[in-house]
Amino acid sequence: MADTDVYADFRDAVNMTAGELREWLGTEESKTVGQSSSPGTEPVGHHSGRKIVGILGKKKTELTEADEQHMRKVVGYVHRHTAQRPDGDVADSRWRHSLMNWGHDPLKK
Numbered sequence: 001m002a003d004t005d006v007y008a009d010f011r012d013a014v015n016m017t018a019g020e021l022r023e024w025l026g027t028e029e030s031k032t033v034g035q036s037s038s039p040g041t042e043p044v045g046h047h048s049g050r051k052i053v054g055i056l057g058k059k060k061t062e063l064t065e066a067d068e069q070h071m072r073k074v075v076g077y078v079h080r081h082t083a084q085r086p087d088g089d090v091a092d093s094r095w096r097h098s099l100m101n102w103g104h105d106p107l108k109k
Helices: 004-013 018-025 044-056 065-082 094-101
Strands: none
Touching: 004 065, 018 044, 018 094, 044 065, 044 094, 065 094
């Protein structure tokens, strides 16, 4: 079971539903942002998004230590990258697309 603070922080950072994230991960835009471990491999953020969809599909009591570790990673990523918001319209930016791969849409209220 996940630590309550980690769970709450994760739920605050991830503002997309599993369905929204799954749909986003199916787009070309989601696959073209972020770093890959080697050419032709899945970007790190895209892989993270798939893990997040799985975490969102679990009850809190079903979460594993590995899930909790990934939740911490997601919270850290979202906090770091939201602090680096570029100027101007970000609706179609690589910055927003990268955050969306991690389950956070900065334009979502």
